[in-house]
Amino acid sequence: MGRSGLHENGCFLCLILHLLLQGRGHTFTINCSGFDRYGVDPAAFQAVFDRKAFRPVVNYSIPTRVNISFTMSAIVEVDAQLQLMTSFLWLNVIWYNPFIRWNPEECGGIRKISIAAKNLWLPDIFIEEFMDVDQTATGLMAYVNSEGLIKYDKPMKVVSICNLDIFYFPFDEQNCTLTFSSFIYTVENVVLGMEKKVQEISNTSQNLIRSKGEWVLLGIHQRMMKMTVGTNQYDQIIFYVAIRRKPSLYVINLLVPSGFLVAIDALSFYLPAESENRAPFKMTLLLGYNVFLLMMNDLLPAAGTPLISIYFALCLSLMVVSLLETIFITYLLHLATTQPPPMPQWLHSLLLYWASPRKCCPTAPQKGNKGLGPTPTHLPGVKEPVELVGKVSCHIESELNGCPGSAGTQQEEEAQKQHLVDLWVKFSHVMDTLLFRLYLLFMATSIITVIVLWNT
Structure with missing residues (x-):
């Protein structure tokens, strides 16, 4: 075998x-x-x-x-x-x-x-x-x-x-x-x-x-x-x-609409701070941006985290911060016009530093206010507690006993209250301008950083 x-x-x-x-x-x-x-x-x-x-x-x-x-x-x-x-x-x-x-x-x-x-x-x-x-x-x-x-x-x-x-x-x-x-x-x-x-x-x-x-x-x-x-x-x-x-398809369908929405959100800061339309307008833009991201989600890669997703998240965060800033300014204006709190001395000094001297409101009338009116160094809302107690007692006494000079005191208090309202309104406007500039600076820095990363 x-x-x-x-x-x-x-x-x-x-x-x-x-x-x-x-x-x-x-x-x-x-x-x-x-x-x-x-x-x-x-x-x-x-x-x-x-x-x-x-x-x-x-x-x-x-x-x-x-x-x-x-x-x-x-x-x-x-x-x-x-x-x-x-x-x-x-x-x-x-x-x-x-x-x-x-x-x-x-x-x-x-x-x-x-x-x-x-x-x-x-x-x-x-x-x-x-x-x-x-x-x-x-x-x-x-x-x-x-x-x-x-x-x-x-x-x-x-x-x-x-x-x-x-x-x-x-x-x-x-x-x-x-x-x-x-x-x-x-x-x-x-x-x-x-x-x-x-x-x-x-x-x-x-x-x-x-x-x-x-x-x-x-x-x-x-x-x-x-x-x-x-x-x-x-x-x-x-x-x-x-x-x-x-990239032309994605630039036209993703980057250009997103850039337009963010630019409109930045321009909305030019609406008057007292306007009631700024916050609703920003909320509408924010909702529109979310709808845009949902519609364009199919064009984005399903795996990983591309730089464009970070860019969209950054734009969405900027629009949310913009809305929060508008809410904050609206709250300050509402507080200033209804019940303005006393303004601390450091805040008033900071306001004088940032505001233009020509546009800054006068601190207090200087004539005809000897002893009663506020001095330049003692602004409304920062007086000593004893002086405030004396004013309150004088006001109550004038109502009960007919204290002489009550009409003049009432006018002076209204002038001081109006002056305090003007200070808080001015502070709200300064904060609105400051936050808008910070918003623009952060937005420009972020977008430039993303563009530089894309070009590397």
């Missing part, structure tokens, strides 16, 4: 050697007589077709050189959530088959013919980043010339994994890789090379993609390397595909 097995193995090895060694010398040349009169005779290539299961070499210790190039015809989609790039490639693979040769002079000048790819040995070149089933059409043809050079072209829809960085969306640039390698053959059997210069591949692809889709091809670069798996080494060619997003 063992001898029969050895005998069968020996016969199988002899068959392989016979197939490999077949065609030495003159047998390499295909007899193509009559091709010019009766067409190509399939029987002339039958010996070649029978060898398709084996790598076409005369000496098995010599590796087969496979040259690769491709043309990227379209970038269909870049999925930021799944980290995938979908593109169309025209893959070109060229190798040499020493068993296919003929003399063109004997074959009616035929120098190149097409042969069904299924009848030939094909190198198992694949893309390592491929993340989908290969949907290449079947029944493709390969061109063979009279020297045995085979050129095999096939279109491919490539769904490849790509490490995407969407922080700078929509002004982002991505760098995806396409790694070509052999699945089975090590460097002892198959070595890879370039069929075209990478600059030619890049220029041809750029001309095809220039006016198609959302992405622009910036360039293609390549690097040769070897991958080691255990004790085996595999030849690899890595192509770096640099692409850039066309």
Whole structure:
């Protein structure tokens, strides 16, 4: 039983050697007589077709050189959530088959013919980043010339994994890789090379993609390397595909409306602080901005936190702060006109510092107020407690006993109250102006920072 097995193995090895060694010398040349009169005779290539299961070499210790190039015809989609790039490639693979040769002079000048790819040995070149089933059409043809050079072209829809960085969306640039390698053959059997210069591949692809889709091809670069798996080494060619997003769609639909809404919110500060329409107007803008963000949410990347999301959150925060400032000023004005509290001395000094001297209200009347009217150093609302108690007692006494000078005292108190109201109203206006300037400064700084980050 063992001898029969050895005998069968020996016969199988002899068959392989016979197939490999077949065609030495003159047998390499295909007899193509009559091709010019009766067409190509399939029987002339039958010996070649029978060898398709084996790598076409005369000496098995010599590796087969496979040259690769491709043309990227379209970038269909870049999925930021799944980290995938979908593109169309025209893959070109060229190798040499020493068993296919003929003399063109004997074959009616035929120098190149097409042969069904299924009848030939094909190198198992694949893309390592491929993340989908290969949907290449079947029944493709390969061109063979009279020297045995085979050129095999096939279109491919490539769904490849790509490490995407969407922080700078929509002004982002991505760098995806396409790694070509052999699945089975090590460097002892198959070595890879370039069929075209990478600059030619890049220029041809750029001309095809220039006016198609959302992405622009910036360039293609390549690097040769070897991958080691255990004790085996595999030849690899890595192509770096640099692409850039066309931002016009997002600028028009996202950035421009957002900028308009923020600009209108800033201009709303020019509405009078006493107006009852400022707060409702700002609330309407805030609600409109939230509706805008909900409608435009589909245009934003679903994964990660791009810079544009931070920009939108910043604009929303500015509009909320603007509304809070309006509420604060409205409260101050309401407090000043209904029941103004005493103004501290430090606050009055600060008000005098920020307000213009020409626009600042006079501190108190200077004539006809000897002893009763407020002095420049003692403003209304900051008098000593004893003096305030004396005034209150005099006012009560005047109501009960008819204290002389009660009418003048009442007029003086009304003047002081009006003066205090004017001070608080002035303070409200100064605070409104100050907060508006701080708002503009923070908004300009934030927007400039975002623009600088986008440009880096």
